[in-house]
Amino acid sequence: MLAGKRILLIIGGGIAAYKALELIRRLRERGVAVTPVMTRAAAEFVTPLSVAALAGEEVHADLFDLTKEARMGHIQLSRVADLVVVAPATADLMAKMAQGHADDLASTLLMATDTPVLVAPAMNVRMWTHPATRRNADTLRADGVRVVGPNDGDMACGEFGPGRMAEPAEIVAAIEGALGGGRLSGRRIVMTSGPTHEPIDPVRYIANRSSGAQGNAIGRALADLGAEVVFVTGPAAVPPPLGVQVHRVETAREMRAAVLAALPADAAIFAAAVADWRVTHESASKLKKTAGTLPALAFEENPDILAEIAQLDSGRPRLVVGFAAETDDVIANATAKRARKGCDWILANDVSPATGIMGGTENAVTLITAEGSETWDRAGKDAVAARLAHRLADALEAE
Template sequence: MLTDKRILLIIAGGIAAYKTLELIRRLRERGAWVTPVLTRAAEEFVTPLSVSSLAGEKVYRDLFDLTDEAEMGHIQLSRSADLIVAAPATADLMAKMAHGQANDLASTLLLATDTPVLVAPAMNVRMWAHPATQRNLALLKQDGIGFVGPNEGDMACGEFGPGRMSEPMEIVHAIQGALSEGPLQGRRILVTSGPTHEPIDPVRYIANRSSGAQGSAIAEALVKLGADVVFVTGPADAARPEGVTLVEVETAQEMLRAVQGSLPVEAAVFCAAVADWRVSSASDSKIKKTKGGLPVMAFAENPDILATVSQMPEGRPALVVGFAAETDDVIENATAKRIRKGCDWIVANDVSPATGIMGGTENAVTLISDAGSEAWERMDKVAVAEKLAERVAEALEA
């Protein structure tokens, strides 16, 4: 997919720049041509020699280079690439992009182009969460800029949270998706997956039997059609899909915040099996077994993520798809759920124990919309995902 594709790689000044060396190597393995651009700050973390050696290309650094600029080199660089990738993209670079500043080679390239741009942010968790960065992020998304990451985890500064640059192979898969010529090229789609775990105490929780396999398969099928997929998952057993922006959560409340933070999107597929209830006051210490009685727990209702997004007064995705796992009166219950939640489609399946679907490798679903119900034959979950992804593409095209 990347053979002879030309990637203009902008490396900004952050500790994550060391990962970019591996990214270059992985891109070159797949046949891509990589033209590197270093900001002055980036040279504090990686050397032009190391970058040039791996890329097999000259490193561009200076906006006012007499040799390069004799033929308006920054214009040619920005327009000769198939894709511009900024990795790592610092808060400073994102701010310049959002507000049209062009005071160095990297920011000038990004302003002087109509080539698609993919950004892999990397910064301290507080910088990422700052309202200014989040405003810039929203502006860039509105401008059609693609994003991969950031991930959550430990940081070089000793803090923990979102802000880590995506791993090199995650960025490679995102580049492949951005360069795909599939029917969902350039479409941003949200997929939720897996169960949620609602804590009772530090060692116990309420959950269900969802493996997350169907959600992972749907995300991968959408990526193959060219979509930019944000994948929000609870603690699922299934392998995480490749080529997505991954957001891992634990509880229903965390999932709702992650979903809201991922908007706007053109379509949303809510495959997660979210727990309906949580313990209203989870214990901070393990509840001990005692003689003479059972512990008394008060429950609270979890947020309804599907209904919240389906009924948004502004910014609602063009297509909202829910799932209904039922054991009785499957079609009737799922049809009522679609109307109650306000979503466009419901994918209904029978998860009664005799079917072996919950946690299994196959699924038998019925697609319910305002046009009625359409039963699909039983097939493996990958085939179900591919068929659903094709339907999503058709609906967005229409």
């Protein structure tokens, strides 16, 4: 689907610039023409010669290069591409974009373009979580800029957390979504997936049997339709899908914080199997087994993320979707849950051991809305996800 497209690739000055080389290679394999632009700082991390050799085109770097300006001015350069991709997008570049600065070739191109823009942020975890960067990211999203990543992981500086640039394959998937003109293009969707782990002591925790497979399939289906997906996942058994912004969490409280930080959004889908309870006092040391005695554990309720988001007074997503995994009276229990939580839709499924659904490759769901219930035929989880994604697109388009 990318063959014949042209990408204007702006490479910012960060250690993640080396990933831009792999990104160029993957794009060229798909028949994409890549016009590279490098900031002065980017040349400190990768050489213009390497970039030009992989792209098969010369590198643009100087705003005041008279030879290149005579042949193709920077205004024209900014408008001949199908998509502008900034990878890595440093904190400095994002600040320039958000505030409208244009003091070098890269920032001038970004100001002069009327072409869609996709950025892949990459920076130290503290820089990414700094209020100024968060404001700039929100501004860019509000301006229509698509964002892929950053991911959690180890930093070159030795720290760990969100800030790693999305992998080249993830960026390619995001490019496909941006250029595909999908039904959810321009929509921001927050979703949760996987289980949560609620610690009892350093080696034990409360959890459930969710693999995260259905949530992953939904995230992938949404991204395939062009949505910007913020994917908040607990410790799932399967890797997250490509083309989404991944935020890894462990506990229900961490999941709640990640979801709130990801708002505003057009829709929110809560596919995670969040533990209902946690121990009141987590032990700092392993609880030792003593013959004839059992440990006394006190419990308290975890935050109800679905209900909280569904009942927001302001900033509520237009469509809030929950899941109900039941073993008895599936439709009745799920219908009651939808009313109790205040969400728009509930997808109910029977996870009794005999169904093989929990941890399996297939699912059988009933969509419950204010208008009633609709049972879908049992199908692979990818097929269920695709049907839900298109149904969600129908609802957003209708609004």
